[in-house]
Amino acid sequence: MIREYETLYIVSPELDKSGIENLNGKFKSIVQENGGKVIRLTRWGKRDLAYRIKKYNHGFYVHLNYFGEGRTVDELQRNLRLNENILRYITVRLSEEADINSKESMPDADLEIKKAEAPAAKDKESEEKEEEKDKNGGNE
């Protein structure tokens, strides 16, 4: 039975752009190879984490919206779990029984969240400091 799902995952801030794109491509193909269909992948960009995970203060959020079966989700989550560059993920079922053709696949998109403006209001100096903290692994 096909259902609509969404998965949100956080990629380690140590990866560069191409590294993240590689991962995104990999997860999209996993969905497609397991009886699913990607509706849209949305990059939320680098955001502050509400609390420190694996000593990182930031992470790249990626949102994936797709149709799939149970095994699609199983396989995607298995891969997310095994990948060391994924800090967290969460999958939510959006609908019971969906028609796989009811929504078309859309190109990848970048999302500017309204909230993203607020942390950016900080002066550059403190931002740079936090970058350094990320690199040093925030040892205390």
Place this chain on the structure above:
Amino acid sequence: MKRKMCRFCSDKNLKIDFKDVELLRHFISERGKIVPRRISGNCAKHQRWVCEAVKMARHIALLPYVSIELQE
């Protein structure tokens, strides 16, 4: 005393989504705790949904589990 109506009952277009951090922030205290129903004015059904959404948002680090006051 004016009784506050449940925000989600009075506005049917308002969806509870764990990704909507701005909305969920109304339902957590400064300490990061979930605001009780008697304060938030939510109906039982929507309070349950808000509660679940906050917990999901916490897991994915969009909201804090605890937020400690900044030292001055």
